[in-house]
Amino acid sequence: MQGQDIKPEETNDPYVRMRIMIGESDKAREGKFHGKPLWEALVNDFRERGLAGATVLRAISGFGATAKHRNLLSEYLSMDLPIVIEVVDRESHIRSVLPDLDEMVPGGLVTLETVEVVIYRPELK
Secondary structure, eight states: OOOOOOOOOOOSSOEEEEEEEEETTOBOOSGGGTTSBHHHHHHHHHHHTTOSOEEEEEOSEEOOTTOOOEETTSTTGGGSOEEEEEEEEEHHHHHHHHHHHHHHOSSOEEEEEEOOOOOOOOOOO
């Protein structure tokens, strides 16, 4: 049985990609996920809210606003590598999570950019 494509229809609510850049050791600051690893809390929150999907990427090196360099070669910092969480969904859906995101994220960077969705289909097993 062939999977059915979900075609991104024309709408005034474009798809956007939200990128959240945090540190691996960051913890959720507020709410029901308080004290949990921030990347895990965010992914669980996004799933509960019904966002289209989220991906967590662990980087091997990077630095942010504090200019603290984190990399795989440093024994101490290798437990606090940069993390990037990417989510693609309709802009209205993404923007609806931003107020709570502001409360959960103690520090980091969040960006939004419009994307063109070419294929979005669930994998059928």
